[in-house]
Amino acid sequence: MHEVSLMQTTLDIVLDHAAQQGAQHIHWIKLRVGELSGVIPEALTLAFEIVTAGTMAANARLEVETVPVMCHCSACDLDFQPTSWVYVCPTCHQFTTDLRQGRELELTEMEVS
Amino acid sequence: MCEDCGCSAESVRIHQNHDPQLNQAGTRIEAPSVHHLDLHAKILEHNDRIANQNRVLFQNQGWLAVNMLSSPGSGKTALIERLAQDQRNDWQIGAIVGDLATDNDAHRLGHAGVSAVQITTGTACHLEASMVSHALSKLPPKPWDLLVIENVGNLVCPAAFDLGEQIRVVILSVTEGEDKPQKYPAMFKSAQVVLINKTDIAEAVGWQRDLAIANLQQIAPQATLFEVSARTGAGMDAWYAYLDQCRQDLNGPSPRPQNSQVLQIGRLSSN
Numbered sequence: 066m067h068e069v070s071l072m073q074t075t076l077d078i079v080l081d082h083a084a085q086q087g088a089q090h091i092h093w094i095k096l097r098v099g100e101l102s103g104v105i106p107e108a109l110t111l112a113f114e115i116v117t118a119g120t121m122a123a124n125a126r127l128e129v130e131t132v133p134v135m136c137h138c139s140a141c142d143l144d145f146q147p148t149s150w151v152y153v154c155p156t157c158h159q160f161t162t163d164l165r166q167g168r169e170l171e172l173t174e175m176e177v178s
Numbered sequence: 179m180c181e182d183c184g185c186s187a188e189s190v191r192i193h194q195n196h197d198p199q200l201n202q203a204g205t206r207i208e209a210p211s212v213h214h215l216d217l218h219a220k221i222l223e224h225n226d227r228i229a230n231q232n233r234v235l236f237q238n239q240g241w242l243a244v245n246m247l248s249s250p251g252s253g254k255t256a257l258i259e260r261l262a263q264d265q266r267n268d269w270q271i272g273a274i275v276g277d278l279a280t281d282n283d284a285h286r287l288g289h290a291g292v293s294a295v296q297i298t299t300g301t302a303c304h305l306e307a308s309m310v311s312h313a314l315s316k317l318p319p320k321p322w323d324l325l326v327i328e329n330v331g332n333l334v335c336p337a338a339f340d341l342g343e344q345i346r347v348v349i350l351s352v353t354e355g356e357d358k359p360q361k362y363p364a365m366f367k368s369a370q371v372v373l374i375n376k377t378d379i380a381e382a383v384g385w386q387r388d389l390a391i392a393n394l395q396q397i398a399p400q401a402t403l404f405e406v407s408a409r410t411g412a413g414m415d416a417w418y419a420y421l422d423q424c425r426q427d428l429n430g431p432s433p434r435p436q437n438s439q440v441l442q443i444g445r446l447s448s449n
């Protein structure tokens with residue numbers, strides 16, 4: 066359940082930016098979460114409710130965009146989205162470990178007033 | 179109703195263009211302006227920054243830092259004890275040990291001749307780079323050959339946290355089932371080394387070695403595999419040789435010695 070720790074870190078960043086804007090309310094925040102980040106979006110949602118309680122983000126909406134894994138096959142010079150946790154090039158059927166996206170954990174946007 | 183200001187705008191969750199409102203005293207007040215912020219901030223930036231500081235320290239001091247990760251009970255502490263016992267005349271070994279509670283593991287390692295600092299994380303299910311940084315300040319100042327970071331027993335959460343280590347080792351013991359890599363892909367895909375431990379009881383527990391290796395080939399083709407027994411010492415020499423090579427080549431790429439198995443199709447040796 067490291068999502069609580071991650072969401073606390075996220076909230077700290079959010080509150081910093083809100084304070085810089087002199088904001089009183091946080092309306093919503095958006096996160097990008099890679100499929101291979103080891104984070105479960107549902108657990109993030111629960112963690113968000115826990116850590117925002119009593120803060121200016123208490124009524125904020127959380128939006129989580131899941132970022133699919135994207136691999137690269139160097140032999141075929143091909144980016145592809147694997148269909149399972151086994152990353153096999155759809156053209157040459159070789160395994161690849163070259164990951165181009167899927168580990169993201171980003172706070173992308175927020176709205177305050 | 180607008181949830182932000184309480185005005186009566188319909189079908190709007192947050193009404194962005196408020197007219198000036200009247201407060202109870204009848205004074206006109208301006209509604210706060212809405213700001214949309216594009217941030218693109220990495221949530222783990224703070225951890226990653228401290229992890230990089232740890233990494234620079236390890237490199238500058240010439241310490242080989244190894245992050246050991248597994249389920250509880252896979253033999254992380256036993257592997258460090260064995261390592262210390264076998265290398266006691268050659269290597270200075272320091273350890274940082276993470277558990278939710280108790281300092282049992284640090285005591286065990288102390289008896290094995292390892293200088294160990296226990297981190298008790300309370301409710302946290304993983305180590306973070308700042309915890310390691312803090313623990314480093316408690317280690318006696320020695321020219322460590324090897325600094326072993328024994329993470330909290332957990333195959334999920336610690337995967338996301340870089341500690342600054344040079345080598346990430348994931349341990350799978352034969353009692354856990356051959357499909358662990360499929361069940362915890364994020365962890366196994368992050369491993370540079372996979373140790374299969376408790377091979378001395380493989381037969382007794384019906385360990386299907388070929389199946390386990392095939393599973394690792396699929397999920398973690400990047401990893402170097404060693405099959406070992408912390409109890410009997412079987413297979414440990416190849417693991418030590420790998421560590422020794424890494425120590426000698428701290429600033430270079432991780433070596434792939436002849437006597438290890440590289441989990442790549444067509445390159446898997448058998449023994």
